[in-house]
Amino acid sequence: MVCAAAGLVLLAAAAAPTAAQVPQGPVTVGTAGGDVTVVADQLEQVGPDNLLVATGNVELTKGATRLMADRIELNRNTGDAVAQGRVIFYDGEDQLTGQRIEYNVKTGTGVVYQGEARGAPYYRLSGERMERVGESVYRVQQGVFTTCQDDPPDWAVHFGSATADLNEFVYGTNASFWVRQIPLIPFLPVFAAAIRRERQTGFLFPKFGYSTTKGAYAEFPFFWVIDDSQDALISPIFYTNLGEGFNLEYRYILPDKQRGRFSGFFMQETARHDASRFLGHTRQDWYLAPRTWLKVDAAGVSDDTVLRDYGDELSQRSSQRVESNVFLTRSWNTWNLVGDVFVYQDLTTRRPVELNRLPDVRLLGTPQPVGGIPGLLWEFEGSAVHFVRDVGSNGDRLDLHPRVSRPIPMDVVTLTPFLGGRLTGYDRTVTGVRTSRGVDGPIEITSDDPRLRRLLEAGADLETKLTRVYDTGGVWNIDAMLHTIEPRVNYTWIAGKDKNQLPQWTPALDSIQDASRVEYSLTNRIRGRTVALANAEPVRWELFRLTLGNGYDVRHATWEDAFATLIVAPTPTTKLRSDITYDPHNASYPLVTADLSTVIPRGEVSVGVRHSDAAKFTFVQGGFKVSPWPWLTTRGTINWDVRTTTFVESRLAFEFHWQCWALAVEYVNRTQRDDEVRFTLNLLGVSGPISTRVGLGAIEGGGTR
Numbered sequence: 001m002v003c004a005a006a007g008l009v010l011l012a013a014a015a016a017p018t019a020a021q022v023p024q025g026p027v028t029v030g031t032a033g034g035d036v037t038v039v040a041d042q043l044e045q046v047g048p049d050n051l052l053v054a055t056g057n058v059e060l061t062k063g064a065t066r067l068m069a070d071r072i073e074l075n076r077n078t079g080d081a082v083a084q085g086r087v088i089f090y091d092g093e094d095q096l097t098g099q100r101i102e103y104n105v106k107t108g109t110g111v112v113y114q115g116e117a118r119g120a121p122y123y124r125l126s127g128e129r130m131e132r133v134g135e136s137v138y139r140v141q142q143g144v145f146t147t148c149q150d151d152p153p154d155w156a157v158h159f160g161s162a163t164a165d166l167n168e169f170v171y172g173t174n175a176s177f178w179v180r181q182i183p184l185i186p187f188l189p190v191f192a193a194a195i196r197r198e199r200q201t202g203f204l205f206p207k208f209g210y211s212t213t214k215g216a217y218a219e220f221p222f223f224w225v226i227d228d229s230q231d232a233l234i235s236p237i238f239y240t241n242l243g244e245g246f247n248l249e250y251r252y253i254l255p256d257k258q259r260g261r262f263s264g265f266f267m268q269e270t271a272r273h274d275a276s277r278f279l280g281h282t283r284q285d286w287y288l289a290p291r292t293w294l295k296v297d298a299a300g301v302s303d304d305t306v307l308r309d310y311g312d313e314l315s316q317r318s319s320q321r322v323e324s325n326v327f328l329t330r331s332w333n334t335w336n337l338v339g340d341v342f343v344y345q346d347l348t349t350r351r352p353v354e355l356n357r358l359p360d361v362r363l364l365g366t367p368q369p370v371g372g373i374p375g376l377l378w379e380f381e382g383s384a385v386h387f388v389r390d391v392g393s394n395g396d397r398l399d400l401h402p403r404v405s406r407p408i409p410m411d412v413v414t415l416t417p418f419l420g421g422r423l424t425g426y427d428r429t430v431t432g433v434r435t436s437r438g439v440d441g442p443i444e445i446t447s448d449d450p451r452l453r454r455l456l457e458a459g460a461d462l463e464t465k466l467t468r469v470y471d472t473g474g475v476w477n478i479d480a481m482l483h484t485i486e487p488r489v490n491y492t493w494i495a496g497k498d499k500n501q502l503p504q505w506t507p508a509l510d511s512i513q514d515a516s517r518v519e520y521s522l523t524n525r526i527r528g529r530t531v532a533l534a535n536a537e538p539v540r541w542e543l544f545r546l547t548l549g550n551g552y553d554v555r556h557a558t559w560e561d562a563f564a565t566l567i568v569a570p571t572p573t574t575k576l577r578s579d580i581t582y583d584p585h586n587a588s589y590p591l592v593t594a595d596l597s598t599v600i601p602r603g604e605v606s607v608g609v610r611h612s613d614a615a616k617f618t619f620v621q622g623g624f625k626v627s628p629w630p631w632l633t634t635r636g637t638i639n640w641d642v643r644t645t646t647f648v649e650s651r652l653a654f655e656f657h658w659q660c661w662a663l664a665v666e667y668v669n670r671t672q673r674d675d676e677v678r679f680t681l682n683l684l685g686v687s688g689p690i691s692t693r694v695g696l697g698a699i700e701g702g703g704t705r
Contacts, residue, residue: 025039026039029076032078032079033104036105038059039058040055041056042055050075050077053071057070058072064091067103069087071083081101083103087099087100093120095118097115098115108132109131117130122149122660123685126143126144137165138163140161140163143172144159147660152181154179154660155179157176157177157188158183160172160173160174161173161174169192169193169202170195176188195685200225202222202223203222206221209677212674212676213673214239214241215240219238219247221233221247230252231251232250235247240271242271243267243270243274248263257287260282261283263282264279265279278302279299279302280299280301282299284296295327298324298326304346304347321344321346323344324341324344325342334366337362338361338364339360340357340359340361340362341358342356342360343358351438353439355388357387359385362382364381365379365381376406378403383398384397393445393446395427398425399509401420401422402421403421403457406418417460419458421455422496422512423454424453425450426450426453427448428448429446429447431447456494459490459493462489469482469483470482476570478531479530479532484523484524486524489519493516494516495514499512499513515555517551519550520550521550524544524547526545527541528541528542542567545566545567561583561584562582564580566578573604578592579592591612591613592609592610593610593611600626603626607621618643620639621640623638631657632657633654633657635653635655636653638651646671649668660684661682661683661684662681662682663680664681665679666679
């Protein structure tokens with residue numbers, strides 16, 4: 001009855017003298033694939049109820065699909081529709097255009113000739129023939145894929161054949177990568193790209209490069225979306241001068257604030273001595289209960305030089321140790337309990353001298369009132385540690401350190417006397433020392449005799465804070481300044497018994513001797529506030545800080561190391577900071593750091609100095625970042641070893657930014673080690689950059705120091 005009624009409507013429309021002049025209202029037509037809605041300037045029934053010809057602003061709709069053209073022929077018996085002339089096909093949210101479209105309303109399949117598909121927000125896919133095989137899924141012959149809007153596009157992938165799901169991905173074979181009309185990479189056997197979704201299973205762009213020491217190399221990343229809460233990245237790697245290996249990264253997020261990450265690097269050096277080199281790292285963060293957390297940050301390496309040989313950044317390649325920590329933390333309002341399993345690998349010596357803590361349990365109590373005594377506070381810190389190592393002394397230590405104090409306000413100053421005690425128990429007694437080849441310093445010889453150290457401490461803190469506000473009236477865009485002076489003096493007296501023959505596991509705690517010490521510091525601080533602009537909050541920052549401190553041993557009449565911290569920031573974007581330690585006995589500076597950074601027109605620059613007597617290094621570091629034009633950013637860094645007068649590492653990079661792509665070219669020079677020229681190409685909307693940064697340098701060196 002519906003088909004008959006529709007046929008009568010169509011025949012009446014065809015017979016009416018004005019039917020070809022004004023658009024016909026929506027007409028429901030029965031077909032082999034179900035009812036469709038047709039709107040056109042003219043509708044014509046041809047043959048015995050099987051062919052409908054619509055012309056002039058035709059629109060055919062079925063479900064989420066909509067076909068628009070100048071002319072559409074619809075076979076009601078088979079469901080075949082042929083559209084010609086200004087053809088537009090809406091497949092859900094996606095739009096396809098072409099010269100001719102053949103579409104079957106029953107099966108949902110069809111072919112677009114000389115077609116182009118556009119998917120939100122910026123994807124473009126075109127081909128000589130685009131065959132629809134499912135909802136938003138097409139097989140494309142002789143096609144082009146890009147996310148650029150210009151013609152010709154700034155970049156595009158040309159391919160012989162491909163399969164595209166406009167809601168998911170596109171992958172194809174016999175491809176080439178073009179920059180405008182130039183085939184920059186003339187042949188790619190396969191290519192794949194995710195569309196719309198940030199996480200999509202598939203191969204990412206392969207990475208290629210060359211190193212003067214490692215030779216030519218390649219990496220082939222595969223990203224696996226396991227489910228909505230976990231994924232993995234597996235990347236086989238090949239070096240012509242070394243061998244084969246892989247990068248691996250696994251991530252997950254679970255309900256109740258639990259998440260984690262595993263990463264690893266492995267290399268089988270078949271081109272050398274067939275050695276196995278690797279690094280493994282994991283981070284876990286689990287919320288167990290209110291105020292209870294389990295945190296894991298663990299790493300391990302196959303040997304002392306794997307970071308130096310395969311690392312990228314200087315900080316990673318110069319790491320002196322690899323650490324692993326497992327923390328279990330429980331907190332209350334005034335108490336905090338932390339259990340820690342600490343293991344580390346020393347990368348500076350071949351002998352296993354690492355002093356591991358298996359475990360280290362600490363209980364901390366913040367200052368809190370003593371019931372019934374106004375103003376009296378007490379605090380506590382305690383620890384129980386089991387020390388383990390292969391070379392050197394090990395054992396157990398229990399330390400208990402309570403303290404009571406009473407702050408006494410005295411006009412502008414506050415005096416806080418304190419009294420405390422310390423009990424430290426050891427299950428070892430040091431009976432002598434020895435030396436060993438490959439170990440710096442003496443090695444303790446111990447017996448199983450326990451030892452208990454008892455300490456009594458007393459003293460006082462005297463401190464104050466003086467402040468004054470200055471109205472500057474907008475000079476240098478500063479509305480007002482706050483000047484504070486913060487002097488502090490501490491006196492500590494310590495006396496005890498059984499302080500000798502103790503293992504030196506952590507010298508700061510194990511080497512406490514009888515003392516009568518005065519420590520003092522003075523901090524001058526100036527904070528600034530900018531003039532507030534209309535509808536904007538003023539900017540507040542620290543303009544200036546100078547902290548000086550020193551200590552004097554009254555018992556031995558000797559001065560201790562002095563220290564100073566200087567911060568100068570005349571504007572919120574320019575800052576100088578320097579930290580210096582001075583040894584009066586040797587008239588030397590054991591530790592010096594200084595950093596200056598400032599924003600310049602269209603960029604920023606920085607320079608720094610690092611000096612350490614203990615680590616025996618003096619470095620000058622510098623860096624800059626400048627964007628002379630919106631489409632170009634240049635950046636560079638240097639690391640100069642003053643002692644050897646060599647540039648340990650220098651980097652220079654140029655980054656080009658356009659509407660739908662960005663290219664970074666970087667030169668890395670490592671004196672007497674390696675030189676590399678790298679590039680990284682990021683294409684808008686395509687997951688995974690085309691890059692030459694591979695191997696351990698492409699993942700985090702977790703736990704390294």
